[in-house]
Amino acid sequence: MIRILLAEDEPVLARNIARSLERMGAQVTHAPSAAATRAALALGSFDLAIADISLGDGDGIEVLGDVSDKLQGTPVIVMTGEDSVDNRMRAENLPVAAFLTKPFALSRLREIVGALTRMSAQSASPATGPSVVMYSHDTIGLGHMRRNSAIARELVARVPGLSVLMLVGCPAGMVFDPQPGIDYVKLPSLAKLGRGVFQAGSLRIDAETTRAMRARIIEGVLSTIEPDIFLVDHEPAGAMDELRPVLEGLRDKAHVRTVLGLRDILDDPARTRVAWAEGGTDRLISDFYDHVLVYGDQRFFPSVEAYGLEVLKPGAVTECGVVTTVRQQVRPPSPRAPSRIVVSGGGGRDAFPLIEAAINAAETLPNRCRPRLTVVTGPLMDAELRSEALRIGAVAGVEVLERVSDLPALMGEADLLLTMAGYNSINEGLAVGCPIVTVPRLGPSSEQRLRAEALERLGLARYLRREDLRPETLARIMRQTPPRPNPQSLKMDGVRMAARILARMIGEVRHPDRERAHA
Incomplete structure (x- = not known):
């Protein structure tokens, strides 16, 4: 177990830091003052010291300097509300590994502590982890x-x-x-x-x-x-x-x-x-x-x-x-035409024809029955084509994004997913229970066509052939009640x-x- 000395005079901050580090499996000794820090170092040794500069009854850097023989190369993290050049210069004689300026995220502190303790373990034993x-x-x-x-x-x-x-x-x-x-x-x-x-x-x-x-x-x-x-x-x-x-x-x-x-x-x-x-x-x-x-x-x-x-x-x-990674969900079937549609290009390298047709299809629909359309081009789409998608989307009043942080969540809110037949896009859509229409890539591989055929055969998605990819065809699909996929029989825990x-x-x-x- 990692032994950590925490020298901090603010009780709430000290408690939060101690709890956070203990969840990592560390044993934390809290010293609420300069005197308590000296006493703790006199009684035992530590794998890591975390010290505030201002300790109420003393200066953290001075305290650690006075007992530097007790540290014996123990790494030190200095916390301060004033990360100044003067403070850093005063700490030059200490084995300071990091300065943290308050306020800081506890996740950042845990990251530093984890890195320092791994370094210590590796120096004690040259064997590396898996x-x-x-x-x-x-x-x-x-x-x-x-x-x-x-x-x-x-x-x-x-x-x-x-x-x-x-x-x-x-x-x-x-x-x-x-x-x-x-x-x-x-x-x-x-x-x-x-x-x-x-x-x-x-x-x-x-x-x-x-x-x-x-x-x-x-x-x-x-x-x-x-x-x-x-x-x-x-x-x-x-x-x-x-x-x-x-x-x-x-x-x-x-x-x-x-x-x-x-x-x-x-x-x-x-x-x-x-x-x-x-x-x-x-x-x-x-x-x-x-x-x-x-x-x-x-x-x-x-x-x-x-x-x-x-x-x-x-x-x-x-x-x-x-x-x-998407947890499987079950949604009841919708009795009406979709009001929210997501068009996903996967990586986006060859998704422009689908995206262009979908935007043009939405533009042909009357405002009273036009669904909200969100287009995600994908990060690999050529810049010229992405710019064109943004342009025609703006004209049609369609939201066009290069990427989103959580595409499955967006699919989960949609009534219909228009996508190519890539492995990840399809399986994420199935997992969140979103109705799917696939427009598979033409080649050079037959993979997407075979996936689209298998999906349609099992009633998991509708297969739209690339030769049928026209705005008027997509407009009809956008106004139809979508079928609800039921992938419950598939193993989704790969x-x-x-x-x-x-x-x-x-x-x-x-x-x-x-x-x-x-x-």
Whole structure:
């Protein structure tokens, strides 16, 4: 247990700080005065000292200076209502790690305390805590990174001291809120021109140079961290096969587990199996991956059989269920046409035709029956097209946003969701019980078309073909009573299942004897 000395003469602030730190598992000794601080240091040692400069009967910096021999390198956090140059100069002879100017957020104090205590623990023992590296190549959308992000958040909540480093290729970088224990490394962006054909996304260099840079970064990260688990999303060999040498290097490292995460629908099954056989991807999965996580439900799409994963060794594949952080909700059916419609472009790279048609459709409706329309373009839409969406939205009186902090909450308030058929957008809409009309991407993959067909077959969403995407068609849909999806039969707890499996693997790597005993 971490022992903390808190020298603070304001009783309310001291109580709040102590309670906050005790929730972290710390043992806090409160010294309400300079004299009490001296007495506490005379009686025992501490892992960390937090001291206010003004202690009523003395000066906190002077008190700690007088007993510096008792601190013996113990890190100190100084709190003050006056963060002046003079005060900082007076503290130069103390091991001051941080200055906090009042008022400050307790979350900020906890963050600093956590970092300092981790540093102390690492200096006492060079062993590092558990770690996971996640790879999401992300070219045209955000799906791969969103799945990994959801699993990462669940993992750090399950595994004490876990660090997750995400390798992301998304042009917008890490677009989700940061969280303690999770960070990311940005790989040079790629643009997908066709099936298996890439070019540099932003840099004016050739594709092979981009691949070489990405591969060196990935290799450098893995050789430096040597994680317990390397989780790869969607692309078994990585974009342009950049992971092949990495996976070969990890094969002989018994302390690293390699895991492949696959969404339920990849592409046309027959085409995928042929491509995997011709490119050696099927052998790569069998030879280099310890486990495969399928982020889907057999009742929605038979992924294991469709992509030939049943030939892997017994126990090597787990069907996790749908990966989404949204808690499943049930809403009663609406007896009327939608009054609130959300149009989501997912990442937004190729969503402009849907957004333009939806805005034009709303503009054709009479004011008395026009629904409130909120359009979310997505952060990856080209700036020129986003500007055009904003322009036509302003003319039509439609709210157009680049992104929102909580899209599922917006869906939860809507009577209808118009979206493409991306994995995350669809499953978030299903989870909140929002009626859905899908307009799937035309290609180069068949994934979205197959998802739209499966949704319509199960009565979970209406499928609007791209050739039928016209303002007049959408206007009719906007005036109809929407069907209510019922995804209750689908497994929607994929995040927890995937995190549970990965946490167990970390335990097997870290404590093999104990895990065998529990088996």
